[in-house]
Amino acid sequence: MDRLRAIAVIAKGVLLEAIRRKDVYAIVLICCGLIGLTMTVDFFDIEGLTKFYREIALKLMDTFTAVAVILLASRQLPREFEQRTIYPLLARPIGRLTFLLGKIAGVCAAAGFCLGLFMAIFIAGITALGGGVGWPLFLQHVFLQMLQMLLLATACFVLSLLCSRDAALALAFLFYFTASLFSGLTVILYDFAGPAGRAGLWLLTYAVPQLDLLDLSEKAVHIEIWPPLGWGTMAALAAYALAYSLALLAIAHALFRRRPL
Amino acid sequence: MAQVGLWVAGWLAAGVLSSQVDPRHYEGGRSRDEQARARRNRSALAAMMGEFRTSVSDMLFIKTERYMHGGVAYRHDAAAPAHGAQDLAAEMAEEAAHEDEHGHDGHGEEHDFVCGSQGAETVVPRAEKDFRGWIGDLYREVKPWRDPSKPHLHTDGRELLPWFRLMTLSDPHYVQGYLAGGFWLQKQEGDAAMEFIEEGLRNNPDAFQLYFSRGLLRMKRSRAPAAGPLEEADRLLFSAAREDFLRAAELGLAQRPRDGQEDASSPDWRTYQENDLQAACRMAILLSERLGDSRTAERCRARFAVLGPLFPPE
Numbered sequence: 001m002d003r004l005r006a007i008a009v010i011a012k013g014v015l016l017e018a019i020r021r022k023d024v025y026a027i028v029l030i031c032c033g034l035i036g037l038t039m040t041v042d043f044f045d046i047e048g049l050t051k052f053y054r055e056i057a058l059k060l061m062d063t064f065t066a067v068a069v070i071l072l073a074s075r076q077l078p079r080e081f082e083q084r085t086i087y088p089l090l091a092r093p094i095g096r097l098t099f100l101l102g103k104i105a106g107v108c109a110a111a112g113f114c115l116g117l118f119m120a121i122f123i124a125g126i127t128a129l130g131g132g133v134g135w136p137l138f139l140q141h142v143f144l145q146m147l148q149m150l151l152l153a154t155a156c157f158v159l160s161l162l163c164s165r166d167a168a169l170a171l172a173f174l175f176y177f178t179a180s181l182f183s184g185l186t187v188i189l190y191d192f193a194g195p196a197g198r199a200g201l202w203l204l205t206y207a208v209p210q211l212d213l214l215d216l217s218e219k220a221v222h223i224e225i226w227p228p229l230g231w232g233t234m235a236a237l238a239a240y241a242l243a244y245s246l247a248l249l250a251i252a253h254a255l256f257r258r259r260p261l
Numbered sequence: 262m263a264q265v266g267l268w269v270a271g272w273l274a275a276g277v278l279s280s281q282v283d284p285r286h287y288e289g290g291r292s293r294d295e296q297a298r299a300r301r302n303r304s305a306l307a308a309m310m311g312e313f314r315t316s317v318s319d320m321l322f323i324k325t326e327r328y329m330h331g332g333v334a335y336r337h338d339a340a341a342p343a344h345g346a347q348d349l350a351a352e353m354a355e356e357a358a359h360e361d362e363h364g365h366d367g368h369g370e371e372h373d374f375v376c377g378s379q380g381a382e383t384v385v386p387r388a389e390k391d392f393r394g395w396i397g398d399l400y401r402e403v404k405p406w407r408d409p410s411k412p413h414l415h416t417d418g419r420e421l422l423p424w425f426r427l428m429t430l431s432d433p434h435y436v437q438g439y440l441a442g443g444f445w446l447q448k449q450e451g452d453a454a455m456e457f458i459e460e461g462l463r464n465n466p467d468a469f470q471l472y473f474s475r476g477l478l479r480m481k482r483s484r485a486p487a488a489g490p491l492e493e494a495d496r497l498l499f500s501a502a503r504e505d506f507l508r509a510a511e512l513g514l515a516q517r518p519r520d521g522q523e524d525a526s527s528p529d530w531r532t533y534q535e536n537d538l539q540a541a542c543r544m545a546i547l548l549s550e551r552l553g554d555s556r557t558a559e560r561c562r563a564r565f566a567v568l569g570p571l572f573p574p575e
Contacts, residue, residue, distance in 0.1 A: 043423045044446060044453040051328065052423040144403075183400070184384060190392050198392070205393050213396070218332045218405050225331040225414065226405060233402045240399070 006094050007102040014106020015113065018072055027071075028114060031064035032121050039125050050131030051221055057125060058217040061118035062145055068114050069149050070172045073107045073156030077256075078165035087261065096256050100249065104153050111149040115142060134223030140234065141216040147241035148214035152176060154248035155209065161255040179211035209244040213237065318432035325421045325428070325441070331414040332405030334384035383409050418445035429457075433464035436471060443474050447481065454478055469512035470534065473541040476505030480544075491551070499548055506545035510565060513538035543571050 018024050038056045043049055080086035089099065119142060123133055155175060159168035186201050193201060214237060219226040229237075327334055382390075385406050391397035400406075407414060425442030428435055439461030446454035455478050461471045479502040485495035517538060518530050542565040549558035565571060 041423070043426050044449070044457070045451065046419070046422060046449055046453070049420060049423055051420040187384075187386055187391070187393070202392060205396060210396060213399055213403055216403055218327075219403070222328075222332045222405060222416070225416070229402060233399065236395075236399060237403070 003095075003098050006098050007105055010089075010094075010099060010102025011105035011109055014072070014076065014103055015109045018068075018106070018110040019113070023071060024068055024110065024114065027064050027068045028117055031060050031118060034060050035118075035121055035125060039129065048130055050126060050129050053125060053129055054131065054223075055217075055221045057122045058141070058220060061115065061122060062215065062217060065111055065114045065118065065145065065149060066152060066176050069107055069111045069152050070156055070169065070176065072110055073104075073153040074160050074168045074172055075165055076103045076107065077157065077160050078168075090261065097253050100157065100253055100256060104150070104157065104249070107153040107156075108146070108150055111153070112146060115145060115149075132223065134220065136228035137216065137220045137223050137226065140228055141220040143234070144214045144216050144237060144241075147238060148211055150245050151209050151211065151214070151241050151248070154245045154252060157252040158248050158255065161252055161259065176211060180215070182208070183210055183212045209241075209248075214241055315432050315435070318428045318435045318438065321424050321428040321431065322435075322438070325424045327405075328421050328424065329416060329418065330405075330407075331416050333407045333414065334405070335381040335409070335413075336384060381409065383407070419449070421445055422449075429461065429464075436461065436465050436468045439465070439468075440470055440474055443478070447478060467512060467516075469509040469516065469541065470537050472505045472509035472512065473537055473544075476502040476509065476541070476544060479505065480548075496552065499552055503545055503548040503552065506541045506548060507561070509541040510538065510545050510561075513541060514565075514567070539568055539571055542568060546571070 035057045038053050038060075041052075043052070077086075080089070090096070126133055152172070152175075156168065156172045159171050162168070163171070186205055190198055190201050216229070383406060385391075385400050385404050386397070387408060388397065388401070391400075393400070422442065422445055425438050425445070428438040429442065432438070439458060443454045443458045443461070446457055455475070458471055458475050458478060461468065462475065465471060479498050483495045483498045483502075485491050485499070491499065513534070516530075517535070542561065546558050546561045546565070549555070549561060562571075
């Protein structure tokens with residue numbers, strides 16, 4: 001119970017700091033501005049073209065939430081070390097795992113805060129345009145996005161413990177923005193690879209978390225065609241994201257424990 | 262002082278260089294038709310900017326393909342035309358004929374065009390071809406996916422229109438974007454299709470398929486019966502349409518390779534272009550006859566004989 005309370009306190013600190021700092025607001029404002037701009041675009045005076053808005057708005061929501069998560073997660077630990085604020089924190093009876101969990105929970109809470117704001121704007125926009133939200137697929141998309149943010153946040157913590165803050169930021173952005181490319185490329189390359197190359201591609205597919213697997217936006221755009229995912233698939237995706245997040249958390253914890261204060 | 266001098270010199274040089282840049286003269290890009298590459302590139306900088314623009318239009322082209330298939334990503338054939346741009350002749354002329362038969366009621370069954378990517382593999386491969394095992398299975402659940410051996414899903418082309426608008430804004434020489442956008446727009450109310458095709462013609466005055474498309478749009482406006490005397494308004498529309506078909510035929514004949522076949526020797530000439538050219542010639546002859554101008558009809562028959570028999574033997 002004490003551990004849970006400690007995690008909640010640390011998470012709250014991260015969330016408050018994220019809200020207090022102006023960059024999250026800037027991200028939210030820019031995204032909202034772009035979503036609003038998309039709504040105003042008039043194509044041939046034809047009304048009811050909602051798929052374009054849906055596609056752009058979902059893509060913006062997902063991307064800007066990921067940007068907020070990467071910026072927050074990658075600098076949590078480096079800043080604690082630079083400003084030496086980690087010493088008074090760890091001087092209390094808080095384990096390093098608890099500390100890490102609190103930080104990750106805080107980053108995920110901030111991601112939820114951003115995504116919640118974006119969702120409200122998206123729903124208002126799509127309603128104003130006369131389109132349907134497609135609730136089942138939309139909520140599944142949001143759920144999978146939160147799992148993706150958890151995975152991304154833990155990966156950022158590992159990267160920030162492995163290399164400098166700037167390098168961690170760059171690698172995290174690369175990891176996120178090439179996720180879709182990576183999944184498509186492995187399939188194409190596999191046909192042309194030799195036995196060693198194929199083994200390498202197989203290993204990469206299972207060793208590197210597939211962020212693209214947690215992106216349901218393509219189906220959420222075409223809501224009139226695709227039914228919601230089954231419970232079995234949702235459970236498998238949740239298990240996939242949690243398993244990789246736990247593995248990354250274990251790596252981050254091992255690195256953090258070995259790090260001299 | 263030297264720094265100020267350098268700044269001024271830099272600004273002057275930038276001014277001079279920028280006047281030399283005309284991105285509209287870049288003629289590369291995968292999505293071009295032959296006529297769009299007729300003019301040569303004029304500057305390296307224009308080529309670089311043009312490459313970016315045509316890349317954007319290519320990406321948007323793929324986006325329309327996916328929208329058309331309900332989000333399912335098929336491995337794209339670079340030679341395939343955009344949906345609505347292929348065999349424009351067959352699509353629109355047949356539709357016009359269909360409307361004639363049904364008295365322009367506008368409620369005819371929507372034609373299901375030949376899908377350019379029919380038989381193509383999906384980007385997310387089927388299970389037996391996917392080395393990723395259960396991860397591949399999850400991909401097939403999460404991403405819009407359909408067994409490639411099954412007939413393709415085809416959605417209403419209306420939702421594609423914003424992408425055609427962006428496509429032609431990013432690359433005004435993307436003729437297929439105008440053709441396909443015009444095809445889907447003519448199913449909507451208003452004059453947007455005509456305005457869009459005319460914008461395409463302003464940007465691509467040598468694109469024969471755009472003249473053909475405009476001719477078909479003009480004919481669609483007419484409410485004249487299939488035979489019998491023509492009212493003045495219909496006569497004017499038919500005359501204007503015939504001019505478009507004649508212009509399309511002349512331009513198409515000038516751009517067509519000698520045998521008109523789609524092969525390695527003429528990579529820029531596709532079967533759908535050949536079909537459109539033949540249809541333009543047919544329409545020019547038929548309209549001349551409808552207008553009672555038998556001399557022009559005969560002249561056209563002789564001029565277009567190079568294409569082979571345009572009409573089935575009676």
